[in-house]
Amino acid sequence: MAVNVQTPPDSMYRSTEGLGVWEHKGKVAAVGIGVSPTARRWDESPETSVGAWTILAIRNAMEDAGVSPEEVDGIVLTPDTSTGVSWPKDRPIPESFVETFNLTDDPLDGIVKLSIEWILKNMPELTNIKFAMHAPTCMSNAIVVGAQAVGDGMTQTCLVVRGWHNLAGRYYVGQGAAGMDTIAGPAGITSGHGVPACGTTAMMFQEYCHKYGKNHDMMANFVITEKRNGLLLPEGYWAQHRPENLTVEDYLAARWIAKPANLYDNDLPICVSAAFVFTTAERAKDMKQKPVYILNHTRTTPKHRGAVQTLDDWQEAADETGRKLYEGAGIKNTDLSFENMYDGFTEFHQFHLEGLRFAGVGRGEALDFYQTDISLEGPNPVSPSGGNAGGGRTRFWLHYDSIQQLQGRAGARQIRKKAEIGVSGAFFPDFNYSTIWSATPD
Amino acid sequence: MPKQSPIPGDIDKPFWDACNREVLVVQNCKSCDRMQHPPKEKCGGCSSSDNLEWREMSGKGTISTYIVVHDTPVTILQAEQPFNVAVVKLDEDPGITMLSHLPGTAVDAVPIGAKVQVEFETTPATGQKVPEWRVVG
Numbered sequence: 001m002a003v004n005v006q007t008p009p010d011s012m013y014r015s016t017e018g019l020g021v022w023e024h025k026g027k028v029a030a031v032g033i034g035v036s037p038t039a040r041r042w043d044e045s046p047e048t049s050v051g052a053w054t055i056l057a058i059r060n061a062m063e064d065a066g067v068s069p070e071e072v073d074g075i076v077l078t079p080d081t082s083t084g085v086s087w088p089k090d091r092p093i094p095e096s097f098v099e100t101f102n103l104t105d106d107p108l109d110g111i112v113k114l115s116i117e118w119i120l121k122n123m124p125e126l127t128n129i130k131f132a133m134h135a136p137t138c139m140s141n142a143i144v145v146g147a148q149a150v151g152d153g154m155t156q157t158c159l160v161v162r163g164w165h166n167l168a169g170r171y172y173v174g175q176g177a178a179g180m181d182t183i184a185g186p187a188g189i190t191s192g193h194g195v196p197a198c199g200t201t202a203m204m205f206q207e208y209c210h211k212y213g214k215n216h217d218m219m220a221n222f223v224i225t226e227k228r229n230g231l232l233l234p235e236g237y238w239a240q241h242r243p244e245n246l247t248v249e250d251y252l253a254a255r256w257i258a259k260p261a262n263l264y265d266n267d268l269p270i271c272v273s274a275a276f277v278f279t280t281a282e283r284a285k286d287m288k289q290k291p292v293y294i295l296n297h298t299r300t301t302p303k304h305r306g307a308v309q310t311l312d313d314w315q316e317a318a319d320e321t322g323r324k325l326y327e328g329a330g331i332k333n334t335d336l337s338f339e340n341m342y343d344g345f346t347e348f349h350q351f352h353l354e355g356l357r358f359a360g361v362g363r364g365e366a367l368d369f370y371q372t373d374i375s376l377e378g379p380n381p382v383s384p385s386g387g388n389a390g391g392g393r394t395r396f397w398l399h400y401d402s403i404q405q406l407q408g409r410a411g412a413r414q415i416r417k418k419a420e421i422g423v424s425g426a427f428f429p430d431f432n433y434s435t436i437w438s439a440t441p442d
Numbered sequence: 443m444p445k446q447s448p449i450p451g452d453i454d455k456p457f458w459d460a461c462n463r464e465v466l467v468v469q470n471c472k473s474c475d476r477m478q479h480p481p482k483e484k485c486g487g488c489s490s491s492d493n494l495e496w497r498e499m500s501g502k503g504t505i506s507t508y509i510v511v512h513d514t515p516v517t518i519l520q521a522e523q524p525f526n527v528a529v530v531k532l533d534e535d536p537g538i539t540m541l542s543h544l545p546g547t548a549v550d551a552v553p554i555g556a557k558v559q560v561e562f563e564t565t566p567a568t569g570q571k572v573p574e575w576r577v578v579g
Contacts, residue, residue: 171515178515181446181567188448188458189480192572193527193541194514203529207507210554256524259510259550305478305486306539308529310506 005116005132008141012148013299014328017320022296022328024151026441029284029291030403032065032277034058038237038392039271041166042111046100050081051110054163054273055123061275066288067157069123072277074131074155076146077116078139078162083269083393085169086176087112114163131155138162139274139396140342140426140433144297146278147435156279162396163273171269172197190307195258198345200308202261205347207311209260212364216260220251222370223264223346226383229376230390232412233401237270237392260347267344267388274396276403281441292406295421295436296328302430309430315363317430318355325356325423329436333357337419338381338405340398341434342426344388351429353382381415385424398424399435406439443522443543447567454481456496461571464562468538470497477535501560503530503575506539508552524549530558530575542575553577 014022036053046052062069093107101110102121109118116132131154135142139162146160169175177183183192209215227246230238238244246264254262284291300321304313326332333356341352350366359380361369374382385401388394404410405419425434450458457480460467470477471485473493484491508528514520525543532538544552545563558575565572 173513173515174517175515177446179517181518182449183446184449185451186454186480188446188450188454190541191516192446192448193543194511194516194519194525195509195527195541196511196513196515199509199511199527202509203507203527206509207529207554210507256510256512258527259512259524261509303486304539305476305535305537306531307479307541308539310529310531310537310539 003116003120003129003132005134008133008135008145012145014297014324015299015301017324017327019328021330024147025295025329026293026438027281028147028150028278028294029281030276030294030437031279031284031287031289031291032061032067033400033403034060034062034064034275035235035400036273038240040237040241041168042271044094046094046097048271049097049111050114050163050165050271050273051101051118051122053271054114054119054161054275057163057273057275058119058123058159058161061159061277064289065277067277069125070128072126072157072159073128074149074158075116075119075129076133076135076142076149076158076160077114077119078136078142079114079134080137081112081114081163081165083164083166083171085167085171087167112165112167131158138426138433139399140435143276143399143435144299144433147294147297150278150280156283158278160276160278164271164394166269166271198261198266199258201345201347202258203308204311204314204351206260211311214367217252218367218370219265219346220248222349222374222382223251223389224248225374226343226346226386226389229384229413230386233386233391233397234411236386236390236397237268237272238390261345264389265346267393270392270394272392272394274394274400276399290407292403293438293441295331295438296325297433297435298324298328300430300432304430314351314429315354318351321425321432321434322355322357325434325436331421331436333360335421336423337417338384338415338422340383340385340387340402340422340424342387342395342398342432343383344393344395346389348427348429349383352425355429356423376413377416379417381417384410384413384415395426398426402437406437443525444518445563445565445572446516446518447565447570448572453483457481458570460496461562461573464571466499466501466560466573467496468499468532470495477538479538479540499532499534502533503540503558504533505529505552505554505556505558506531507554510550526550526552528552528575540573540575544577545574546576
């Protein structure tokens with residue numbers, strides 16, 4: 001019988017302040033993680049398609065958790081797998097892909113997008129799925145939905161899944177409307193000026209620097225720290241394919257994409273998939289891995305009224321996210337052992353960090369904080385995952401690392417202080433899904 | 443600069459028609475006295491679609507920030523690189539922002555905080571006029 005794939009209702013999200021402590025605080029746990037290999041671009045073989053690698057990631061996650069496929073009764077998937085390059089119009093699907101997999105009605109499913117239907121058609125071992133949701137845009141969304149679903153009893157053992165493809169071509173450059181001499185819809189107002197993907201972030205960063213008397217050079221230590229941490233992530237793209245150290249000189253000499261955002265302030269689109277296994281805290285007690293408990297999750301959505309956000313919009317939203325996270329988890333900023341908020345683009349990060357008041361850092365103070373010891377060895381580890389900058393564009397290394405840190409199995413990336421509570425979330429300061437993770441349920 | 447020509451849709455046609463008359467208008471909700479741009483089907487504040495109107499602006503604003511684009515995704519603009527893109531906050535409501543290439547301002551010499559005045563530029567593909575902004579004073 002076909003599974004009914006649902007869309008998460010608003011009631012599954014914790015979007016406002018004043019909700020109190022999350023009703024399922026400490027009652028949901030991450031117990032398994034799995035990833036695929038990485039590649040810069042798809043080589044068009046079926047074995048490396050986003051569909052194939054997502055199957056691999058799911059199998060790795062189940063093995064990591066020590067759960068059998070028939071024990072899994074739920075799946076939350078982010079169906080978007082795009083990294084900014086479209087499948088060429090009228091280009092046929094590779095015959096080898098058609099011959100290898102069971103297709104859905106959409107011939108691009110499993111290549112440049114992914115549905116739960118495609119996964120279930122190609123993973124016959126998942127015989128017991130009763131709950132299925134597509135959580136768009138970001139694995140951070142799927143994590144929030146998966147946590148709430150397990151807490152609400154909609155599923156006992158749930159897969160949380162995200163895959164990425166990357167085709168030949170430049171990131172958004174000349175793609176779709178960008179390659180035309182006309183432009184329709186709201187994009188006529190917001191995109192006609194030729195702002196690249198990092199442009200809005202660079203605008204906010206410029207305004208931030210102007211207001212607080214900071215400059216782009218002050219980002220160097222943060223970006224270098226992220227690259228270093230990323231090279232200690234064996235699952236990441238840079239560690240696997242381009243183990244290159246970044247120096248201050250490299251960073252400062254990099255070409256501008258949208259000044260004040262340079263090449264290293266942007267992330268590298270890659271092919272990779274990840275899957276996590278969530279279950280109830282009760283069940284997690286006896287499982288293979290040390291459980292990582294979810295203390296709270298939040299959603300923050302844009303409220304701006306203009307063509308682009310303002311600095312005020314982002315700072316107010318980041319503050320709101322911080323307050324909601326702490327309220328629902330029943331913790332304070334000083335309880336965080338580390339933070340793994342989003343970095344792709346790097347100039348997002350200081351807004352998240354200040355909104356959380358991580359290490360007591362307030363508005364306008366993050367770039368000064370970046371000049372202190374923010375390493376894995378130091379008292380205030382920042383982005384120990386290396387984020388998108390250090391591991392490639394996924395929006396999930398931050399969560400993956402948070403789980404590993406709290407299980408004590410982050411290897412060379414393990415922070416030296418005791419990892420007790422961490423936070424991760426993506427993406428924009430005013431549009432994000434964030435989670436508080438803990439080594440203990442309370 | 444040779445911008446893409448916007449194709450007006452049902453919702454934003456009054457905005458683009460006003461541009462062709464060299465008048466700057468912004469969508470406003472009469473119910474909650476809230477402006478929004480780009481125009482939408484419903485008010486983002488009260489979700490009403492019955493109380494939306496078009497309010498004429500003075501065409502005055504302030505530069506709040508800017509970037510210099512060196513790697514644009516828009517093909518028609520690639521020959522113009524590098525170029526400025528500034529954010530303009532309208533005098534009537536600083537929450538309403540618009541983008542500008544700032545004609546007349548040298549690349550990377552954008553005066554944050556400067557006053558600007560709207561003008562209208564004709565786009566090559568269809569002749570549709572679009573708002574642009576020039577530093578004044």
